[in-house]
Amino acid sequence: MIIRNSYLHCGTQVPSGNGGCVDANSANVYNLLVANNTIIPDHPSYYRDGIVGHEFTARANHISRSNDGIGIFNRPGGSTKANLLVEGNFIHDLTHWKKIPHTATARTTTASRSRAARTSPSEATPSWDRGICRRR
DSSP, X not given: OEEESOEEOOOSSOXXXXXXXXXXXXXTXXXXXXXXXXXXXXXXXXXXXXXXXXXXXXXXXXXXXXXXXXXXXXXXXXXXXXXXXEESOEEEOOOOOSSOTTTOEEEOSSSSOEEEOOOOGGGGOEEEETTEEEEO
């Protein structure tokens, strides 16, 4: 499969789990080429990276406003090698979250049990200022 010369907006919904605008994590992915694309999420999310997975070549892409530009993982149930090539990508202005949604823990004052402190995606919206992402 080839994804080339495209502008990828990465969806309008908040993902329910970790993934990428281009998600090559399936065990069925083999020999994917992602080249000369602009990958900028319209709605950044803590759960969304630029390109993730294995068995792909990422060449000359412009990636920004995602958590990680490129995430490299091995094939599920397969070799520990990821078998990929990443070259000539322009990755910049990645999203930084001060609070990690749905994972921060806080101690209760009346018991020794801890509870999860929930942060809705709208509360954790990042902003960018002079190329640096800052939470408002």
